Each structure stands twice: as C-alpha cells, then as structure tokens.
Amino acid sequence: MFIQRLINQGNAPLAExxxxxxxxxxxxxxxxxxxxxxxxxxxxxxxINGFQQMLRDRVQHRRxxxxxxxxxxxxRPSEFEPNGGLMFHDENNRSxxxxxxxxxxxxxxxxxxxxxxxxxxxxLKSALRERIT
Numbered sequence: 001m002f003i004q005r006l007i008n009q010g011n012a013p014l015a016e017x018x019x020x021x022x023x024x025x026x027x028x029x030x031x032x033x034x035x036x037x038x039x040x041x042x043x044x045x046x047x048i049n050g051f052q053q054m055l056r057d058r059v060q061h062r063r064x065x066x067x068x069x070x071x072x073x074x075x076r077p078s079e080f081e082p083n084g085g086l087m088f089h090d091e092n093n094r095s096x097x098x099x100x101x102x103x104x105x106x107x108x109x110x111x112x113x114x115x116x117x118x119x120x121x122x123x124l125k126s127a128l129r130e131r132i133t
Contacts, residue, residue, distance in 0.1 A: 011120065013071060013073070015120075016117075017055065017073075018109070019110060019113050021046065021051055021077055022113065023110065024046060025077075026106050026107065029045070029102055032044065032094070033099050036094045044079055044081060046078070047077055047078045047079075047080055050077065050078055054075050055072070055075065058072055
C-alpha cells in the first residue's frame with residue numbers, strides 16, 4: 001500500500017500514459033507504412049497536441065486535489081486522419097518520408113520515457129534498500 005501510494009503520487013502514472021500513447025501511435029504508424037500501397041487507404045494518427053493538453057489539465061487538477069484522488073488511467077488520445085501530404089491517384093495520402101520521421105520521433109519519445117521510469121524505479125529501489133548510489 002505504501003509503495004503503491006509512493007509510486008502513484010510521483011510522475012510514474014504520467015510517464016505510463018505517455019508510454020501507452022507512444023506505443024499506440026507506433027502501431028498506427030506501422031499500419032500506415034504497411035498499407036502504403038493499398039488503394040483508398042487513409043493514414044491515421046493520434047492527436048499529440050490534444051493528448052498533451054489532456055495531460056497538462058490532469059496534472060493541474062491533481063495539484064489542486066487531495067493526494068491519491070486523481071489518476072491518469074482514463075486519458076485516451078483521439079485518432080484522426082491527417083490532411084497533409086499529397087493525395088495520390090489511388091486516393092491514398094501516403095508520405096513514406098513523413099511516416100518514417102514520425103516513427104523515429106515517436107520511438108525516441110518512448111525510449112526517453114522508459115529511461116526516466118527506469119531511473120525513478122532504480123531510485124526507489126535503492127531507497128528501499130537504504131543504500132546511496
């Protein structure tokens with residue numbers, strides 16, 4: 001109980017939601033790449049700005065609320081069809097360069113959050129062992 005409350009009051013739940021977002025976005029980006037030559041396929045993406053705004057609002061709400069009463073588990077990003085890019089004769093709006101770039105940025109964000117969580121859990125583990133690293 002104590003450890004769960006300790007973890008949930010920090011940034012771990014926020015980082016967990018970012019990891020879920022980047023994972024879901026990576027699946028969509030890979031689906032877009034896999035369907036690049038499918039006639040009529042429309043690219044899909046997740047709204048990064050909307051997701052970040054939901055996180056900001058929730059963090060602000062958590063600051064004003066009692067400890068442990070506000071969580072991040074119900075935040076869900078919205079999916080949309082990007083309008084940018086050229087429309088090809090087969091009505092596909094693919095841009096392989098953009099998809100690969102978005103995938104690389106998304107992977108970097110995911111790896112950053114994983115590393116931040118790892119560092120946070122390592123600090124907790126060393127504090128529980130009563131050792132200074």
